[in-house]
Amino acid sequence: MILCAQDINKFFYTQNGKQIEALKDVSLSVRKHEFVAIVGPSGCGKSTLLNVLAGLYEPDTGQVLINGSPSRSSSVKRGHISQADTLLPWRTIMENVELGLEIRGMAKKERREIAAMLIKQVGLGGFEKSYPFELSGGMRKRAIIIRTLAYAPEIIFMDEPFVGLDVQSRDELMDDILKLWQETKKTILFVTHDLAEAITLADRVILMSARPATVKAEYLVSLPRPRSVAEIKFTPQFIQLHKRIWRDLSNEVMKSYRNEASS
Numbered sequence: 001m002i003l004c005a006q007d008i009n010k011f012f013y014t015q016n017g018k019q020i021e022a023l024k025d026v027s028l029s030v031r032k033h034e035f036v037a038i039v040g041p042s043g044c045g046k047s048t049l050l051n052v053l054a055g056l057y058e059p060d061t062g063q064v065l066i067n068g069s070p071s072r073s074s075s076v077k078r079g080h081i082s083q084a085d086t087l088l089p090w091r092t093i094m095e096n097v098e099l100g101l102e103i104r105g106m107a108k109k110e111r112r113e114i115a116a117m118l119i120k121q122v123g124l125g126g127f128e129k130s131y132p133f134e135l136s137g138g139m140r141k142r143a144i145i146i147r148t149l150a151y152a153p154e155i156i157f158m159d160e161p162f163v164g165l166d167v168q169s170r171d172e173l174m175d176d177i178l179k180l181w182q183e184t185k186k187t188i189l190f191v192t193h194d195l196a197e198a199i200t201l202a203d204r205v206i207l208m209s210a211r212p213a214t215v216k217a218e219y220l221v222s223l224p225r226p227r228s229v230a231e232i233k234f235t236p237q238f239i240q241l242h243k244r245i246w247r248d249l250s251n252e253v254m255k256s257y258r259n260e261a262s263s
């Protein structure tokens, strides 16, 4: 196991002192090279869980181990891709993609080679000298993803990276992620509210309950790889699995509505 979370509990406090229980007794583990998607009702605690797993938030109780060491002090290189557009507007695409390598002190020639290879791999060749504002939303997301891949993290945490993209750009980006994952076999933890996205990409889908989030169920996605985003959703296995998880997810969404109505 590359990542192991045991009995995680996490609370927040609002400005008027109200306690919000975000995570309750969450335990899960992730194998090296595995692609795991986390789904659940809106507001259940998915992002909080990802941030705790990535070591960005300290849990109130429980622990997260990455390669056997506490997540916050582990030396395992990790990448984090959030919903936000985090490209630096004053740097070209090449300069953005090589940013992590530059911070780590890699020589210019070497980092340019790595960045140029990744830029070509995701079809951004020709845009090396462009600035982020000159690219479409999908192209910018691609640049963000390869900027993370450039410094070769062992494990990547992705929080709804396709938010705000149109369907076509999202599908293209999913194909890119599938291809890059197939080639690099990184360990990926991916949070999404879109079940089809989760099944298309992942080896395993973890369903979180309505808040406070606990692990409600896990589903193995044994669809063959390589996968094509355009075709996979029409296969009987995909439809069957989607129906099964959808039923369980809908129950949690209804619970979440009821909780909101009664609070």
Ligand SMILES: Nc1ncnc2c1ncn2[C@@H]1O[C@H](COP(=O)(O)OP(=O)(O)OP(=O)(O)O)[C@@H](O)[C@H]1O
Residues within 6 Å of the ligand: 012, 013, 014, 020, 022, 040, 041, 042, 043, 044, 045, 046, 047, 048, 049, 193, 211
């Ligand atoms: N920094 C914070 N301070 C206070 N409350 C917070 C904080 N971060 C999250 N919360 C609360 O914790 C709960 C879980 O939030 P979280 O963002 O993890 O859910 P989510 O499942 O990722 O939501 P969505 O699907 O809408 O993105 C929510 O009730 C949210 O308001």
